[in-house]
Amino acid sequence: MHFKKTLAALALVFGSGILQAETIRIAIGTQDTTINCATGGLLIRELKLLDKYLPKDGKYKDAKYDIAWKNFTSGPPLTNEMVADKLDIGTMADFPGALNAAAFKKAGKKSVFITALSGSPQGSGNGLVVPIDSPVTSLAALKGKSISVPFGSTAHSMLLRALKAQGxxxxxxxxLVSQSPEVGGSALQGHKIDAHADFVPFAELFTYRGFARKIYDGAQANAPTFHGTLVSAEYAKKYPEIVVAFLRAAIEADRLIAAEPEKYSELIAKVTGIESEVNYLFHGPLGLQTRDFTFKPEYRTALKTAIETLALLKRNDVPLTADEVIDDRYIREAFKLSGLDYDKQLKSYGKLPLVAKDAQSAVTIKDFNRATQVWVEGEPKVRNYVSPESALFAVREAEKAGRKIRVVFVHDRQSGLKLLANQAWFARSPNGQIDAYLEKDAAEKSAQKSGGTVVNFASTFASSTAKLAAR
Structure with a gap:
């Protein structure tokens, strides 16, 4: 009897090539509230996209997958669990990513960035805000004041560079005080600090919620920044097909949100509690950041700067280079399998384009620095207009019809930076043209040049819409 059992076991082993189906763990750490990372976590999970691409043939023919998701509010605890081998994949920004790689190296292991997800070669996404009733309208006016920022974050680097640029x-x-986004938000509301610098999406979120006003955007510091996905190098080497499958799922998530940004901004809001309007500010056409999976030279520079700055802050003493942390082989393969050209995209710096006509006049929108968008409550799509003046007329007509306005987006006339209109400054020229600016000083210079005046959102747009300014 024993002999027969042995033969049966051997037949099973050599006949199937495997004694029993292997269960492969895919443990993924996300940062859901860091909304620009949605294509590398939240959307993949909520839409169950990973299952669609996981390998099911060859050496994976009899494999079973144990997919586990865990959400974090910041990078450090995510890194702790990756180093402890509790997670295989994680998403975070360049600064915590550098710390991740350093922690792995200290432990005799290695982690690598396998893709960027969203970022800005100029640095948009990081921002500086002040309490809503603060008289401060510029970074220079913060001399002698208290500013909080999450130390060791990409926003910390932006702030240091911005301060030095102002002399x-x-x-x-x-x-400078170290505060998390949650603590910084409370401190702003309690007027316990004069300003707070932070990463995606908190400068915009605090502004949208009405207790802060954005006075500085990271793009003004020209400090590149990105968020991306890291993986244990050992895991990637053992299961390269799974890593590529994850990236293909991310590529599909990107395609979906590009096609229907309003729909998926609502989904992100449902999961995170971060308002759809703020999600759309990042993910809609001409958004604050570009969803871009290629490792632009600027992103490599951002990682290099992160490594150097962390060393200066004495947060890392492990020799590390950006080139050893970035491994683009997996994303290149994912692009190939998805029918995309990685090298072509690597050279492209365009944001998600706005291809639209004015909702009122049907004129094609060409000057994107004057393009204005209006999201009317009850409408699934955001309306597009050629200018603030055109949008102003439409807003007043909508209000007369009893419609409520969810949000108005404008663009900084000089930089093209997408702004929440209720927090922008406007230069109104004698001929009635209205141009938006992030900084009051810039609006004043424009108004002075044209002989016009500087106005805020409340005095520019219709009465009920002005309530947005009080949020």
């Missing part, structure tokens, strides 16, 4: 010494001219 301010970060150690002598301001009081």
């Amino acid at each position: 301010l010494d970060p150690e002598r001219d301001v009081n």
